[in-house]
Amino acid sequence: MTAFLTASLGFILVMLALGLVRILHGPRDADRMMAAQLIGSAGIASTLLLGAVNRSPATIDVAFTLGLLATFASIAFVKKGLSRLEVEDPGSAGDA
Amino acid sequence: MSGAVVFGMCGVAVVGLGLYSLITNPHPLRKIIAFNLVGSGAFLIFGAVARRSATTAFSGDPTPRALVITGIVVAFSATALAVALLLRLFDAAGSATLGADAQSSTADDASGR
Amino acid sequence: MRLALDVLTIVAVSGGAFFFLAGTVGMLRFPDTLTRLHALTKADNLGVGLVVVGLLPQAAGPREAAELLGTWLLVLLSGSVVSQLVARTVFATDRLGDALARGPGPPR
Amino acid sequence: MSIQTALELVLAAVVLGLAAWAVAARETSAAVVGFIAYGLLIALVWVALGAVDVALAEAAIGGGLGGVLLLSAGARLRENEKRAAAERPGAGARLAAAALSAMVAAGLAVAVLRLPTPAPTLAPQAAANAAATGMGNPITNVLMAFRAMDTLLEKFVLLLGLVGVWSLAADRLWGGNPGPRHQADPLGLLAFLARLLAPIGVVVGIYMVWTGADHPGGAFQGGTVLAAMWLLTMMAGLTDTPPVSSLRLRLVLVAGPGVFLVVGLAGLLFGAAFLSYPAAYAKPLIVAIEVAMTLTVAATLTLLSAGAPEQRLER
């Protein structure tokens, strides 16, 4: 069973690495954001599998934390339109 | 080859990459990322050191791991301070680079009097 | 019983891995942002979900199982929110008609 | 080669690929995304190295606060890209830097590979003295007892970092709220997410502090999760940072190091030594310090991420 889980983990890691190509190509931030999200999900799945491989239950806490924060990068990505000094007109803020 | 060796070498390589980027990348934000990479490589070396002593009784040495947690806190404060400085510099100067030296106005005039 | 659980694990985790494969291939091969978004959501929801289902039989106790399921729920939540956000940025930056009409390689 | 080693090699390769991407990407925003993904994978590496405490810290910082900090900075600096690119060093300098970096890394590799075997370790000593604190998590013991001084100093690092960030405020904005003001989300999506996630996150953060005594977790990890949740509600427009001039805020900021110092000095005056804990009360005292530190860490990290005061006090 350990060998199978390890192999699946390796497979998902390779998928994750391939997702990088999308970050590389873009072409725009929305694509990068999605690639990052995919990498995040794959990372969470990998963490869960690694915890099962290592038989360390505390690892699930790590995956849980990652899941809790998974939206953060994306939110920062869309919020950046607003992250200006307050003198700027917030009227164009419809994208968030 | 154990995990300590693999990830130790990984840390070493990350340090190398970070150093290169820290030196050659002109954008200050990229330098800040590069500093974080070098720091993370250093932490990985700590992690490898901790893992090397893993036995059946202990999963590794807790001391280097505790040092890494302290190090992560310090590195985050450093990043936040550097980013704040960078943004302030950008606001004040309209551009933010570390290259052009605002002070050196005396480069060429050799004649004193 | 143990065997049945192990088979469940193998089937489910394999299924999860497959959806990650599908999601990644979609990310790489699909022509524009919105179709890629479609690929992403599958990998997110089903990939992690099946891995979680597969690991449930291996969990040491109910608390661990609950935490596994909780992680999945968080991933579901973040996945749906992020796809909303992505879609909105796409619609905000260029109107849908534009994006669809031009097909592959959306304008920058 | 065992399957375990193969996995470790794959993981290390992916990590290196991400690091290389963060270095080589042309656009800063792409590099930042690469770096965030790198932080996520590093958390996985720490799990693989058997250090779950560190993995938690790295996941919380790398996946949450650090990413937000760098991404929003990258967005504000978008116009800086061209200026900076003009100062790109020539090919010769880059080649020299690459060669020298490679040589330094090679030397470092030799040093790591030539570390003595069996490796020296303090693990048995740490375990033998764990009874003095009554805590089961060896890392908490190191942080709170054996090397408590480092932890205390680290809290001052955070505080001074924050004073440094605040010192960058424009004079007219001094006393105001740190960071940009976030507009409330018109469609309510972020607000919905924040209302849903923040309570879960708060529970998780508190759980991490509480469990840190005996299991992986601790004040820093918990505080970071709390900070991330606060930041989330701020980004959703539900809350704002408190103004710098708020006394309550500043009391929270000094609570952690303050309680730590008071306990430490009590040890100096009435006990065995500075930062020593009386055997009978060691655990409650440490927990008390950790609670105070969690609040301080949460507030400090949030405000460090928010940046210098950018909003006027009156508003």
Add this chain to the structure above:
Amino acid sequence: MPHSAADATPMAGALLVLAIVAPMVGALVAVAAGGRHVERIALAVTPVGLAIAVAIAAAIGQGGGPLTYLLGGWAPPLGVALRADGLSAVMIVTTAAVVCAVGLYARANFRVPAGEAPTRSTFAFWILLLGVWGALNTVFVAGDLFTLYVALELLTFAAAPLVSLEARAETFQAALRYLIFALLGSVLYLIGTALLYGAYGTLDLVLLSQRVSAAPTTLVAAALMTTGLLAKTALFPLHLWLPPAHAGAPAAGSAILSALVVKGSFFIAVRLWFDVLPGLPCVGAAQLLGGLGAVAIVVASIVALRQERLKLLIAYSTLAQIGYLFLMFPLALHAGRLEGGGALGGGLLQAVSHATAKAAMFMAAGLIYAAVGHDRIVELKGVARASPMSVIAFAIAGAALAGVPLSGANLAKELLLQAASETGQWWWQAVIQAGGFFTAAYLVLVLAHAVAPAAEPVERRAAAQGVGAAATLALALCSLLLGLVCWTPYLSVPQAILSKSLTLDEVPKALTQILGGAVLAVLLGRWGVRRPGGSLWGLLAAAIAPVRRATVALGGVVERADCALRQWPAAGICLLALALAFGAAIHAGF
């Protein structure tokens, strides 16, 4: 294992804790109180800190031995120890004295005036000052490599914002450069720490010194840590950040940065090489450090003489003085080992002299700036009349730094010269003498402009700052009279040298030095356009014109080289090259 602090002297050892805690408590209370209380709290802490520093010095002086304190009662390697020896005591007292003087001086700029709202800088300055103080005290007494790392970072985080307190664009840039380069330095130090822990299982300085052997890991660790510390100390050629940072900060901040902050990483470098790594072959590394120091003296001094602004001149003079500090490494070599004898004493004494004198010089420059509204050297005519106290203080501090009789710098120079002749390295004697001449040169250059009578009386911009000027003068006098202090229990200062430096034949030496400095200043310095006058001076100027053209051209070349080296990629490449050079130098001794 707790409560096993039997060998430590708890009562006196607790002073070490207090030395760290007092400024920290001050900073905490100040953050909490805020507003106009910040300054009062900081000024209330300074006498306490000074008293603690003096008490530490007294305890070490009386006890004769170093103080040790086991934090939490945990003995190393598991725990962390604080230790203070003579060197620590000297540095702690110096720091306290400088901080007190700067605190009094800074009241003029960073006090909340009655009836006005507190501002950003009145809040930040005092807290950062306390932060620097606590960090430095930690650096001086910490007995653990990682605690030293945290203290170094604390020092950097407190120091970098001081640079940009005046909130001009170029100061933000200077602060950012300083911060990132210093972070690079400290992360290299951290990597070395990881390696040493991996090799020896401890970070305690004393335990390490017993365990360290000549192994590849130790070599790499030593090379990286040394390079990292040099980057934070701004030893040539890693000095790109220092001139703009130290010149751009407000005067009180410059005084702290130049006098104290760079000494923190310097002190750790000394500790590392003298105390932690005696098991490592150090001849090559020590010669390399000395060589860099020598180049720093020459290059930085020449560039200093060409500066337009007084604060930049003083900043470059700091670079030269940092080089001077590193001369002690090759001079302390005895039979292939670094031994803390006269050379170490001389080096530390020079550090103390520089700390007091340089703080006074920056404070005097600040007073001059306040008085006339600029600090362009060639336009300083008449300042001596407008602001006599500041010029006198500047002159005294400069003279003390140049090594006139009685001064600490003079004593340090004698010690270093003696060490050079004892170890048969005459060439370092030449460098040491050159350092003295150059220091005299920029003193002469500035004073010649400042005391020159102005065509019309200089208009004073601000009222005289009584307390600030007094603090400046006190520091300058302190530096001038350091030669009279009894250093014996703290630094190894042979009585013979002490008495020799008080004899009359020192006077002609000093005069020669001032004269030599004047010649250098005339040949290399930047002079204003002089009114044509057929006086003796005009004739003399015509006579030396060809020579001066040559020397000025030479100076231009040096300045351009310095400018090139201060580019970020060049400095980074130098940093890596230095790390490799240190590795090679140590390896050669294997």
